[in-house]
Amino acid sequence: xxxxxPVPRSDGVAGSExxxxxxxxxxxxxxxxxxxxxxxxxxxxxxxxxYYPVATVLVEALVVAGRPTLGVFTELLRDPFYFGGLVRVFxxxxxxxxxxDVLSGEIRLGVVGFTAYQAVLSTLLSLxxxxxxxxxxxxxxxxxxxTLRSLTILPFVLPSIMVAIGFVATFGRNGTLNGALGLVGxxxxxxxxxxxxxxIAHAFYNAPLIARVTTAAWExxxxxxxxxxxxxxxxxxxxxxxxxAPQLYPAVLMGSALVFVFTFGSFPIVLALGGFELATIEVFxxxxxRELNYTEAAALAIVELAVSLGVLYGYLRYEAxxxxxxxxxxxxxxxxxxxxxxxxRELLPRLGLGIYALVTLFVFVSPIVSMVYTSVTGPSxxxxxxxxxxxxxxxxxxxxxxxxxxxxxxxxxxxxxxxxLALPMGVVVSVLTTRRYRGRKxxxxxxMAPLAVSGIIVGIGLLRGPVFGIEVAGWRLSVGxxxxxxxxHAVSCYPFVVRTVAPGLESIDGRLVDSARALGASRMRAxxxxxxxxxxxxxxxxxxxxxxxxxxxFSSTVILATGTAQYTMPVAIERFIGRRLGPxxxxxxxxxxxxxISFVIIDRLGGENTGL
Amino acid sequence: xxxxxxLASGAAITTGLAGCSANPVDSGNExxxxxxxxxxxxxxxxxxxxxxPGQWIKxxxxxxxxVELEWHTPDxxxxxYIERHNEDAGIEPGLYLGLGPHDLVRIDENTExxxxxxxxxxxxxxxxxxxxxxxxxxxxxxxxxxxxxCAIVYDGRTVEKPETFEDLLSPEYEGRVAxxxxxxxxTGLLFLLWTIDHFGEDGYLEYWEELRNNDIRILDxxxxxxxxxxxxxxxxxxxxxxxxxxxxxxxxxxxxxxxxLLHDEGYADVAGxxxxxxxxxxxxxxxxxxxxxxxxxxxxxxxxxVTSPVNVETELPEIYREYAKDPDEPVLFGYDVLxxxxxxxxxxxxxxxxGGQ
Numbered sequence: 028x029x030x031x032x033p034v035p036r037s038d039g040v041a042g043s044e045x046x047x048x049x050x051x052x053x054x055x056x057x058x059x060x061x062x063x064x065x066x067x068x069x070x071x072x073x074x075x076x077x078y079y080p081v082a083t084v085l086v087e088a089l090v091v092a093g094r095p096t097l098g099v100f101t102e103l104l105r106d107p108f109y110f111g112g113l114v115r116v117f118x119x120x121x122x123x124x125x126x127x128d129v130l131s132g133e134i135r136l137g138v139v140g141f142t143a144y145q146a147v148l149s150t151l152l153s154l155x156x157x158x159x160x161x162x163x164x165x166x167x168x169x170x171x172x173x174t175l176r177s178l179t180i181l182p183f184v185l186p187s188i189m190v191a192i193g194f195v196a197t198f199g200r201n202g203t204l205n206g207a208l209g210l211v212g213x214x215x216x217x218x219x220x221x222x223x224x225x226x227i228a229h230a231f232y233n234a235p236l237i238a239r240v241t242t243a244a245w246e247x248x249x250x251x252x253x254x255x256x257x258x259x260x261x262x263x264x265x266x267x268x269x270x271x272a273p274q275l276y277p278a279v280l281m282g283s284a285l286v287f288v289f290t291f292g293s294f295p296i297v298l299a300l301g302g303f304e305l306a307t308i309e310v311f312x313x314x315x316x317r318e319l320n321y322t323e324a325a326a327l328a329i330v331e332l333a334v335s336l337g338v339l340y341g342y343l344r345y346e347a348x349x350x351x352x353x354x355x356x357x358x359x360x361x362x363x364x365x366x367x368x369x370x371x372r373e374l375l376p377r378l379g380l381g382i383y384a385l386v387t388l389f390v391f392v393s394p395i396v397s398m399v400y401t402s403v404t405g406p407s408x409x410x411x412x413x414x415x416x417x418x419x420x421x422x423x424x425x426x427x428x429x430x431x432x433x434x435x436x437x438x439x440x441x442x443x444x445x446x447x448l449a450l451p452m453g454v455v456v457s458v459l460t461t462r463r464y465r466g467r468k469x470x471x472x473x474x475m476a477p478l479a480v481s482g483i484i485v486g487i488g489l490l491r492g493p494v495f496g497i498e499v500a501g502w503r504l505s506v507g508x509x510x511x512x513x514x515x516h517a518v519s520c521y522p523f524v525v526r527t528v529a530p531g532l533e534s535i536d537g538r539l540v541d542s543a544r545a546l547g548a549s550r551m552r553a554x555x556x557x558x559x560x561x562x563x564x565x566x567x568x569x570x571x572x573x574x575x576x577x578x579x580x581f582s583s584t585v586i587l588a589t590g591t592a593q594y595t596m597p598v599a600i601e602r603f604i605g606r607r608l609g610p611x612x613x614x615x616x617x618x619x620x621x622x623x624i625s626f627v628i629i630d631r632l633g634g635e636n637t638g639l
Numbered sequence: 640x641x642x643x644x645x646l647a648s649g650a651a652i653t654t655g656l657a658g659c660s661a662n663p664v665d666s667g668n669e670x671x672x673x674x675x676x677x678x679x680x681x682x683x684x685x686x687x688x689x690x691x692p693g694q695w696i697k698x699x700x701x702x703x704x705x706v707e708l709e710w711h712t713p714d715x716x717x718x719x720y721i722e723r724h725n726e727d728a729g730i731e732p733g734l735y736l737g738l739g740p741h742d743l744v745r746i747d748e749n750t751e752x753x754x755x756x757x758x759x760x761x762x763x764x765x766x767x768x769x770x771x772x773x774x775x776x777x778x779x780x781x782x783x784x785x786x787x788x789c790a791i792v793y794d795g796r797t798v799e800k801p802e803t804f805e806d807l808l809s810p811e812y813e814g815r816v817a818x819x820x821x822x823x824x825x826t827g828l829l830f831l832l833w834t835i836d837h838f839g840e841d842g843y844l845e846y847w848e849e850l851r852n853n854d855i856r857i858l859d860x861x862x863x864x865x866x867x868x869x870x871x872x873x874x875x876x877x878x879x880x881x882x883x884x885x886x887x888x889x890x891x892x893x894x895x896x897x898x899x900l901l902h903d904e905g906y907a908d909v910a911g912x913x914x915x916x917x918x919x920x921x922x923x924x925x926x927x928x929x930x931x932x933x934x935x936x937x938x939x940x941x942x943x944x945v946t947s948p949v950n951v952e953t954e955l956p957e958i959y960r961e962y963a964k965d966p967d968e969p970v971l972f973g974y975d976v977l978x979x980x981x982x983x984x985x986x987x988x989x990x991x992x993x994g995g996q
Contacts, residue, residue, distance in 0.1 A: 107992050138993060192866055199872040219872065220814070220856050298859035303820050304851065306993040314822040314989065318982060319721060319749040406890045416688065425694055428686040429711040490719070495728035503728070585714035592685075603688045604862045608869055608883055610688040 051547065062551045066459065069452040073474075077518045080482055080488030085332075088325035099326045109308075109327070111137025139330060139582070142291055142307040145222065149229035149290040150283050155239025156230045156390060157282065159383040164238065167380075168361035176242060177630035179235045180571055182391060184579035184622050186597045188604055189615040191299035192401060193394025194228055195219065203393050229290045231390055237282040240527070243568050244278035245271070250359045277346050281526055284342035288335040288479050312481045321487075326621035328481045335479035340472040347468060350533045383569035395619070402612035413609030417617070429591050431614060434599040435621055438578050441513050441595060442625065445577040446570055448517035453524025453569055458554060460525070461532045471529070478522050482582035489515060490586050507589045515583040520576035524569030531562030567633035571626060578622055596621070667784075676697060677709040679720065679732040684944070685710045689889070691945040699939075700930055706923060711747050717742050720915070724754045733918035736784065738911045740775040744978045755780040756916040762925055765932035765950060773909050773949045777974050781911030784931050787946040788905030788966055789829035790880035798874045804837055804901055807850065807875075814854035817868070818859045818877035818950050822985055823906065826861045830877045831988060833906035836970045840980075844991045851992060881945045883962040899962050905966035909949075927993060930959035 088099050107114045112125045112134045128134045136144060164176045182190075197203045198218040208214030248271050294309035303310075308331050315324035364380075366373040382416040400412050416430045424430040460471040465558040477485075489511070496505030506514075535558055543553040559566060581597045586596055594602075596618040604611040686691025697708045711732050713719035723730050733772050735755070743824070747753055757779045760766040773783035791801055798815065801807050807816055819827035835843045856873060858864050868876045886896035903925060930936055935950035942956055947965065955963070 029664070104841075108993075139817055158709075188862065191863055193868055195870045195872050197872055198916065199867075201871050217814075219867075220854070295859050299863040303857035303992055306989075310820075310822075311989070317718065318985075319718065319745060320982075362894070425685075425697070427693070427712065487722070490715070490722060491726055495723060495726050586893070588714075591712075602682060602686055605688045605867075606865055607688065607889060608866060 052312050055113055062455070062458070062549075062554070065451055065455045069455050071148055072514055073518060075486070075506075076471070076489065076493060076514045077477055080492035081476075081485055082488075083491055084484050084488045085325045085329055087321040088323075089331055091322055099322055100329075103323070103326050103330065107135065107137060109138045109311075109330075111135040111140045113137060113140060132221035138306065138311060139334075141305075142309075143226065143334065145229075145297075145305070146291040146293075147309070148222075149226050149233065149293075150286045152226050152230040153233040153237050153286045154279070154283060155234075156386070158241060158279070159232035159380065160234070160238035160387070161241035161245055162376075163383075166359070166361055167364050169364040173630060174627060176239075177571070177626045178623060179242075180575050180626060181619070181622060182231050182235050182395075183208055183572075183575045184186060184618070185232075185395075186579065186581065186600050186615070186618075187295040187299060188601060188611065189398055190228060190231060190296060190394060192608055192612060192615075193398040194224070194231075194300055196397030196401065197389065197393040198224060198227070199485045203397065204389055215475070220302050222301065222305060223480035225297050225305055227390060228296050228300050229286075229293060231394065232296070233286040233289060234390075236285060237279070239568065239571075240278045240282045241275060243527070243564055244275050246358050247564060248274050248359055250357045253359060264495055273349070277349055277530060280342055280345060281530070284338055285478065285526070286337050289319075291335055291338075291477065292331060292481060294482075309481055313483050316483050316487060317636075325484070328484045331481055332476070332479050336476065338473055339475045339479065340468065343468045343471050346533075348529060350530065370511050398612050399616050399619075401608050402616045405609060413613035416603075416610045427591055427603045429599045431617060432600060433592060434594050434596045434614075435617065437509075437593060438595040438597075438618075438621065439625070441516055441584075442514035442574045442577040444509075445520055446573050448513065449521040449524050449573045449577075450566070450570060452517060452521040453573075454528055454554070454566070455560070456521065456525050456558075457529040457532050461529055467579065473523075474525060475522050476509050476521050484587040485515075485519075486582045489583060494587060494589075507587060508543055509593055511587045512593060515587055516577040516580050517573075519580060519583065520573040523576060524566070527565040527569040527572065528562055531565040532558055535561055563633075567629065570633075571629050573628060574625055575622070578618070578625070673923070674883065674919065675707045675709060676734075676887075676920065676927055677711055677732040678734045678736055679711040679713070679910065680736040681716050682712045682714070684737055685712060689885070690943045692940045695939055695943065696931070696936065697937070700927065703930070704923075704926060708927075717847060718747065721746060721749055721754065724750055724917075726989055730915050730917045732915060733920055733924045734912055734914050736910075736912045736931070738913055739909060740974050740977055741981055743781060743974060744981050747978060748982075749799050753916045755913040756918075758782050758914055758925070758928060762913070763929045763932060765929055765934075765952075768934070768950045768952045769932065769952050770949055772969065772971070773907070775909055775971070775974055776911065776913075781913040782928060782932070783909050783911045783949045784935070785940050785944060785946040786909045786949055787908050788880040788900070788903050788907055788964075788969065789826055789833060789877065790882075790964065790966075791899040791901060792868070792876050792878040792882045793897050793899060794868070794871070794874035795894045795934075796892075800897065800899050801875065802899065804834065804846065806901075807855075808853050810853075812853065812875055814856070815873050816850075816853075816875040816877075817856035817858055817864045817873040820857050820865050822989060823859060823863045824864075826864070826877050826879070827857070828985070829906045829908050831984070832972055833901075833904070833952070833970055835984060836906070836972065837902070837904075840984075842843055843984075844987065847988065847992060856990065879945070880964045880966070881947070881962070884958055885945050885962070887958060887962055900966045903966055904968045904970050905964075907969040907971040909971065910946075 089095055089097070103109060104117050105114055110117070113131045114137070115125050115134075116122050125134070129136060129140075160179060164172060164179070195202065199205075200217070200219075201214065204218070205215040206218065218227065252270050253266050256270045257263070261269065291307075292309050293307055294313060297305055297307050298310060308327055312324050312327050312331070315321070315327065364377065366377055403409055405412050414495065420428070421430050421432050443509065456474050460467055460474065492505040493511055496503040539557055540553045543557050544550070548556070577599060578595070580595075581601070584595050585595075585598055588598070596614065600611050600618065602612045603614050681818060683691060685691055685697075693710055697710065700706075700708050715722070716794070717735060717738060720727075720730055720732075720735065742797075749847040754886070758781075760779065760782070769783060769934045773786055775781065775783065799811065801812065806812070818830055819825070821827035821831040831843075834846055837843075838846045853877075856867070858867070861878070864876050865878065866874045868878075880898055880900060882898055883893065883896050886893060912928055914921075914928075918924055931940070932950055934948075934950050934952040934954065937950040938955060940946065941953065941959070947963065948955070
């Protein structure tokens with residue numbers, strides 16, 4: 028199946044005019060079909076492995092005992108446990124007076140309100156920790172900059188159980204932070220089991236995302252526009268505010284919208300570091316699913332979905348109105364980290380970056396280092412026992428046990444498979460959503476749903492649909508195992524490709540494509556030869572995210588894996604955790620090493636001129 | 640060129656997705672012939688990083704009976720089979736190993752006709768040696784195979800031994816006690832039921848609010864709790880009474896691993912085995928249940944699972960005499976009480992403790 032393989036050009040060979048036209052016609056029709064085929068394929072995969080399975084679960088909130096009803100929702104919206112003060116707003120009270128009561132602590136936020144509240148705070152903290160990194164990576168030149176840039180995404184793939192271990196070791200009572208504070212006569216601080224602790228963990232996961240997308244935008248700012256502003260007498264600060272910043276807002280907002288959605292649906296890390304009193308909606312979705320109370324679980328999941336998609340829709344509307352057209356291809360020149368002179372202007376930003384580096388040392392580096400350290404310590408000091416466990420398990424593990432090498436191999440295979448599916452899917456959806464038609468932002472929002480649906484709901488849907496199979500004429504058709512996992516991973520990571528590619532496509536001057544089409548290129552040809560090269564940095568960023576999401580994916584994988592032969596690294600880590608932390612952390616280090624190598628490879632393959 | 644390659648491969652994979660399987664509808668029991676016995680259980684029974692009984696059981700049973708034993712460990716555990724049962728998707732395993740009373744309650748609330756069939760004790764050689772107190776299924780589907788007790792594990796080097804529930808409310812333990820979320824983790828649920836037994840239906844929430852005021856840490860899972868104990872973040876956790884056996888074996892500091900049975904009680908965590916009603920090979924399933932109940936296998940399960948046997952004839956290894964702690968008074972709610980109250984108790988608890996601030 029290679030409809031889109033290029034037909035060799037008949038260069039230099041004198042063919043008749045009509046012959047050439049014939050060839051071109053065939054080629055064009057093939058290419059036209061290629062785009063249509065890809066669109067159909069994408070739609071099919073999404074329907075089969077996402078929308079239909081998820082719908083089978085969500086419908087349980089709307090159809091009870093065979094009858095459609097909204098009773099479950101009215102019940103839910105009246106429940107102060109979930110909606111706190113909002114219940115009174117729904118009942119018709121003035122929002123202002125309710126807001127006053129909430130602020131004065133008279134009434135509670137409710138679980139949904141609290142979840143949104145912590146998600147907003149988590150997003151702000153992720154911005155605070157992510158933007159300086161983008162500034163450093165986009166505006167300064169130093170040894171290892173590209174490697175550092177490709178590794179910013181690393182925290183994104185760590186299983187929460189690993190992060191919890193690293194955070195306890197760093198921010199716990201006897202952690203590194205209190206040790207360091209003790210040295211300078213401060214502390215101790217209690218961060219675990221507080222909202223602050225949860226926010227820092229969320230920032231650990233999500234600041235890298237902000238950093239990555241902002242860096243990309245910053246590196247695509249056209250230097251000539253800034254130079255023009257400067258030559259017209261604008262100060263560097265004015266040039267930044269008037270020329271650079273408007274080109275960064277969409278990326279920053281996109282990152283923020285995604286972070287809000289992720290932290291709004293956050294589950295294990297909240298309880299592992301914050302405790303049950305800080306439970307989010309997702310905690311209750313999980314509990315209800317576990318109790319097999321699908322009616323209420325689905326209703327809550329729909330509330331979750333509505334809030335998340337609402338935020339994404341708001342962002343997409345903004346993006347549509349704030350696209351900066353015609354991007355340049357000459358990025359701003361980066362400055363050396365070593366100051367060229369000792370002036371306030373030179374020293375101040377670098378001093379700020381120095382303080383920021385200290386913060387990142389604790390928030391990002393220390394938890395990861397603690398994890399590595401845990402993997403080489405035992406009851407009697409330093410040891411390689413935990414790695415020996417991995418080797419032994421590999422050598423003697425039975426078929427029904429999880430072994431390290433298959434886990435590594437599967438993770439990589441699934442990531443490659445998911446990538447080769449998610450990239451075309453993402454590009455196709457980007458093309459479809461950047462065309463002009465009414466309601467395209469709605470389509471775009473709905474295509475983002477995989478980011479916003481509760482993981483456990485997707486899992487149950489997959490189980491009931493593809494895994495158990497559908498009865499057709501006395502046969503049960505089922506999709507399970509590796510293929511299903513790859514497809515599920517692709518579905519969960521393709522929205523990242525859309526979000527990194529679509530804004531670029533949107534900003535391409537439409538006349539470029541029009542000229543190509545007028546000269547006889549098919550839509551597909553124009554996409555491959557003109558548009559994609561112009562947005563290549565976005566494609567590479569999307570690829571990196573896709574691989575990260577695939578390697579880190581857990582909830583669908585465990586459900587779709589029909590046996591231990593299909594387990595991945597995060598699943599192995601979860602299986603290896605027990606009364607000792609060693610084996611799991613050793614596996615965690617393996618995951619770190621494998622993903623580090625993967626990201627560096629992606630970055631190197633991406634080519635030097637890329638924005639990510 | 641690369642761009643073309645990826646577009647091509649993507650399209651190829653999309654069409655290649657037809658890698659589905661099709662089976663005739665009534666194929667729930669494919670592969671269950673006379674020489675294979677598929678048994679479902681939870682993951683760590685066959686695949687714990689320390690030691691798990693699954694491997695030994697498989698080898699021993701296969702050697703004795705010349706059949707193949709297949710372990711199935713779906714991540715959703717028993718819920719996976721409830722789903723399959725309700726969707727009519729067929730159930731392959733003949734048995735499920737590792738059911739508790741609370742699982743049975745959930746099964747009966749959520750399945751129409753029988754998921755499990757009765758196991759006839761008169762056909763089991765070892766049934767009469769099982770300690771009566773462990774039976775938890777009035778309908779005789781689940782036969783108990785091992786038990787353990789929920790207990791407090793505390794770091795004897797840094798804190799005093801808590802002797803009672805009330806002790807945990809004292810300032811000494813403020814912010815220093817952790818347990819797993821009762822809605823998700825077994826140990827947390829056992830502890831919650833234990834407090835209900837102790838304080839009664841009307842008093843338990845009050846006790847929990849006081850625990851909350853004393854800053855008790857309710858974490859996601861027992862693994863998170865144990866992590867915080869290992870890292871010396873909390874000195875008191877809700878875990879199992881056999882903790883010291885494990886500590887001794889892995890060369891941990893025995894002073895750090897101390898066990899307290901509050902009020903000399905312990906809530907019993909009983910696990911049973913039950914036969915799927917769809918299973919076809921009744922004889923082989925019964926043989927396996929009897930095998931698991933035999934004293935020799937009971938001892939191996941106890942040792943590798945760090946649990947206690949239910950067969951009174953079992954001879955336990957030396958380490959048990961020294962380090963196992965069994966309560967004078969095991970606490971255990973029967974099936975009937977749980978089926979009346981369990982979900983209400985857990986929901987009420989959740990609503991009382993989760994803030995939504």
